[in-house]
Amino acid sequence: MALNSAFRTSLEAQIEQLKAEKVYKRLNHLDSPQSARVQMEGRGEVLILSSNNYLGLADDASVVEAGHEGLRRFGAGTGSVRFICGTFTVHRELEVAIARFVGTEAAMSYVSAWNANEGLTATIVGEGDFVVSDALNHASIIDSIRLAKSITKCTTAVYRHSDLDDLREKLRANAGARRRIIWTDGVFSMEGSIAKLPDILQIARDLDAIVVMDDSHATGVLGRTGRGTAEHFGVLGEVDVITSTLGKALGGAAGGFVAGPAALADFLTQRSRPQLFSNALPPTVAASALQAIRVIEAEPQRVERLRENSRYFRERIVEAGFQPLAGETPIVPIIVGETATAIRMSDLLLEEGVFVTGFGFPVVPQGQARVRCQISASHTREDLDEAVAAFVKVGRSLNLV
Secondary structure (H helix, E strand, O other), rough: OOOOHHHHHHHHHHHHHHHOOOOOOOOOOOOOOOOEEEOOOOOEEEOOOOOOOOOOOOOOOHHHHHHHHHHHHHHHOOOOHHHHHHOHHHHHHHHHHOOOOOOOEEEEEEOHHHHHHHHHHHHHHOOEEEEEOOOOOOHHHHHHHHHHHHHHOOOOEEEEEOOOHHHHHHHHHOOOOOOEEEEEEEOOOOOOOOHHHHHHHHHHHHHHHEEEEEEEOOOOOOOOOOOOOHOOOOOOOOOEEEEOOOOOOOOOOEEEEEEHHHHHHHHHHHHHHHHHHHHOOOOHHHHHHHHHHHHHHHHHHHHHHHHHHHHHHHHHHOOOOOOOOOOOOOOEEEEEEOHHHHHHHHHHHHHHHHEEEEEOOOOOOOEEEEEEEOOOOOOHHHHHHHHHHHHHHHHOOOOOO
C-alpha cells in the first residue's frame, strides 16, 4: 500500500533536524529485569540510575511469582471493559489494598496513571467549575485539564510553581465558580521537590476548594511507611482525591489508580470514559501490584533504606562539586544548561557503565536541561560510589566541575 510521500518526508526532515541539534533521543534496550544493575543490549551490565523502581520490587521474587499466579489463575487479559465482563476478583482486592494504603475510602484502577488522570478531570468537572493547576504539574495532569475544558467548558488557570499567594489569588478571582479544584503533583518529577501539601489543604478549607493530588513519585517513597506525600506531612486521610501509579515503586509493571470517597469510585465506574471504553488492567499486573503493596506494608525498612541511599548519594554528589536541585526525595536532578549537554553527558556516563537519562526541552524549560538521577533501595553504597566517580570523570571532561 502506498504511503503519503509528503507526510513521510516531512517527518524524516523533522527527525534529521533533531539529530542536527543533537537532541535526538535513542532508545536503549534492556535484556533483564529492572534492578540496581541491568543487562543492556550491546553493552552488557550497566548500573542504572534512571529507573522509577524505587523500592527494588520490579524483580522481587514474591512480586514476580504473584504475577505468574495471576497469569495462571486469570489468564493473559480481561478481554473486556470493566462494566461488561472485565472486572475480576483481583481488581477488587487490589483496589481495597490501594485505598487502605493511601488512606481513602475506595480506589479505582486504570491501565495507566495517565489514563487515571485523563479519566478523572473530565468526569468530575462541569460547566461553571474552575480548575487551577501548578505550573510544573505532570503532562498527564495538564492534558487531562485541557481535555476537560474542551469537553465540559469549565474554566482553568495555572498558578506559579508552589506559589501559595498566587494560588489564593486565582481561587479568589473565581469565587463565583460552582466548584473549585486544586490540581497538584505530590512530588514534581523533574525537580524532585514536594508540594506544600499542608498549606494547600488549609487554603482549600479556607476557600472551599477540592484538592486533587497525583502522588506517582511519592507512593511507596515518602512517609515513614511509604504511604506518600500525605503521610510525609502527617495529613494521611485529608486529601480529597489521590491519583497515582502502579508502575513505579509498586512493582513497576503498569497501571494507575484514582483513590478517594467511595462515591467517587462508583461515579468513575459509571462515567469515566477510559473505564467505559478500555479493557481493564491485566490481572497478572493487578496481582503483582497487590503483592507489592503487601511487601511494602510488611517491610517498611525498604522505605528507610531508600531514604538513606538518597541522602548518601545527594551528599556525595555535592562533595564531588555538583549542585543538584535541593530536595529530600530519591530524585536528584543535576542542571547542566542546554539539552545537547544533557544528552552528551548521559551518553558519556553510559560509556562509563552508568545509565542515567538527560532531559531537555520540551520536557523541561529551555536552558534548564538536566541529568536526572533516581535512587533505589536496591542500590548498594558501592553502586552509588561508582556512580559518583563516573559523574566526576564525565563532569570534568565537560568542564562542569
